[in-house]
Amino acid sequence: MKIELKNNKGFDWFHSENLHAKGYAFVGNELIINDAWVSYFEDTESSEDFHRKVCECNGFFAIVLKLEKETLVAVDHIRSFPLFYSPELNVVSDMAENLVSNFKEYQINKSASREFFSTGYVTDKDTLINGLYQAQAGEITIINSERIQRKVYYDHIHMTEEEFSEGEYLKKLNSVFVNTFTRLQTLYADKTIVISLSGGYDSRILAFMCKIMGIKDVICFTYGAKNDDDVIKAHYIAGKLGFPIHFVNYSKGSRQLYQSQLSKDYDSYAFNYVSIPHIQDFQALNYLLEENKIPQNSVVISGHCGDFISGRHLENIITNKQNPAPEDMADEIIRLQYSIFKLTKEEKNVFKNKILSLIPKSKRIDYGTVYENWIWKERMAKFLVNSIRAYEFFDLKWHLPLWDKELAEFFLALPKKYRQNQSLYRKYIETLFPDIKINIKKVPKLYWMRDIKFKRYCLLELIRMLKLSLYFSDFTKPDRRTIHKLNLVRFIKFLEK
Structure with missing residues (x-):
């Protein structure tokens, strides 16, 4: 070989x-x-x-x-x-x-x-x-x-062997986070830590822990439009913690960069014949490095998937059965994940059989764990974690503290009632800096349209998206999946050779 x-x-x-x-x-x-x-x-x-x-x-x-x-x-x-x-x-x-x-x-x-x-x-x-x-x-x-x-050698399966009080779990979680960031310090004591900061819990805990652990060489950045709720919250949090923060305005220059050779090179690097390349951080990283806002030897730490390990995806499951069968969970996975360009009934059966061959089937495992296990190995590992290719493309190191194995295993042993609605995770974060008050708003239904407002896509891509819709006989009205449909246009040649 x-x-x-x-x-x-x-x-x-x-x-x-x-x-x-x-x-x-x-x-x-x-x-x-x-x-x-x-x-x-x-x-x-x-x-x-x-x-x-x-x-x-x-x-x-x-x-x-x-x-x-x-x-x-x-x-x-x-x-x-x-x-x-x-x-x-x-x-x-x-x-x-x-x-x-x-x-x-x-x-x-x-x-x-x-x-x-x-x-x-x-x-x-x-x-x-x-x-x-x-x-x-x-x-x-x-x-x-x-x-x-x-x-x-590792399987993301929840198994609670013994149960403790909420207070004991909060103490344990604090200890695990300290261990996680001690490892970060051991690795990168001489590096600038760069945080992509929003108002959400995941990036917030990264900033909070850097402050608690005494990491001083920290630079934050945020991006989007000036009046975005996340941008406003990011500036507020960084200001409270005393960290510098840079804002990258996506209302300017998005299309020029997105249609450039640099963007095509990034597609080629991150695609790997497996997943759509993530473009969210791409423009921000390009600007920050071009304008010397962050050192080239920085380490970007990302809050990717903190919501997942702490229980957020449990809220997505809809079932009227107390103990759904594997077939029911396969249907839920298709409903929630196979949803960009809609499947035909025959195609659903094909992928349902594939899903059934992959998900765990032990009677000791509840339906939430079945769903999360599939999401971990497929969506998280193939799609969301693949976003770190953007950091590598610009020759930056990265670190994912919220995927530290000790932290992941803590949540795997946490009873479901503390993962439901991310209750323990959110409570822990909110107690770290009680003077930092963040009002978490429900994401507006039309929030996905901000990418359209950034004018990233050209007329040709909109036309090709319509052609794909015709090809798949998918005439659903525009929604959050529309952005994924537009991003898939770049790979239309893989429909057939």
Whole structure:
């Protein structure tokens, strides 16, 4: 198996004779990074050894280890550094584009294509190209001459073994957050911490913890329109904490940048034949670096998915059954996630069967956990976490404190009543700086139209979106999915070859 790992944007690969590692991990209090990976895996003689060692890692990493008879591949519990492999080409790579260019004549995976235009990403190990596969979050992949195996080392499943009082949980959560940010300080003591700040809980807790932990070299930024509620709140929070903040006005220059070659290069970098590239932070990062508002050696910390781990997605589920069957939850996943370009009845049945093959089915697991497990491995790992490609594209390092493994496991053990409506998470954040009063408003139904107001899209894209709607016979009235439909226009060539 050939190893082709050449993407060093943001983070460099460390290469030894048979080990290739990117990123870092903590094992206990020990930091594993660069050549420390060699020492950590030096006594690994089998896939079982590899599985055990990867399981002990808390961090963001990708690892490829070549043994005598097999190649072992691992990505972290959220697939933060994607890896791809092709049995046909006999290659493991960190850039799907490099593999696709080596196919004599690639073929589009028609089922994956339909899924992509319905969700914005491709689920399980598949990609948009037949014969090209992706390593999965929380799994190791074992590749030898006879077969390819996948083995889970982390699964996002809630299991509450014992229950404590709310006060005890709040103390424990505080301890976990301190541990999480101590690890951040260990990694990046000499770096400027940059926070994408809004009025929401997730970015707020990042700013709060930086202040509590005494991290002084902090720069915040926010973006959108001057009168946006999030922009106003971000300035208020930063001012209260004494952190500098920069505002990037998306009402100016959005279309010019979005239609530029730079944007096309970013699409190529972040797409990887799996998910729509995130563009929310793209304009802000470009401006901040061009205007020297943040140092090039900064570390961007993001609050992505804090709402997810703390229970926000439980509110989305609608069911009249106390204990819904797996089939009921598959229907809910299709209703909530396969919703950009609507599926036909036949297509729904195809993807329902795929979902049923992927979700956990233990009777000990409740329906909320079934839904969250799928969301973690598919939407979070493939789509939302992929937003960090924007930081890498500009050669910036990133860190995701709210996906620290200790923090994720805290919420996995938290009883459902404390995750419902994110009650414990929100209460904890609100008690940290009680003098900072934030009135959380319900997101307006037409909030999605701000992207239209930024004039990012040209007339041709609007016409192509209508063509896609005709192609899929989807004539639903404009709503929040319209922006996803417009973003999918850039990948219209993957409908057919």
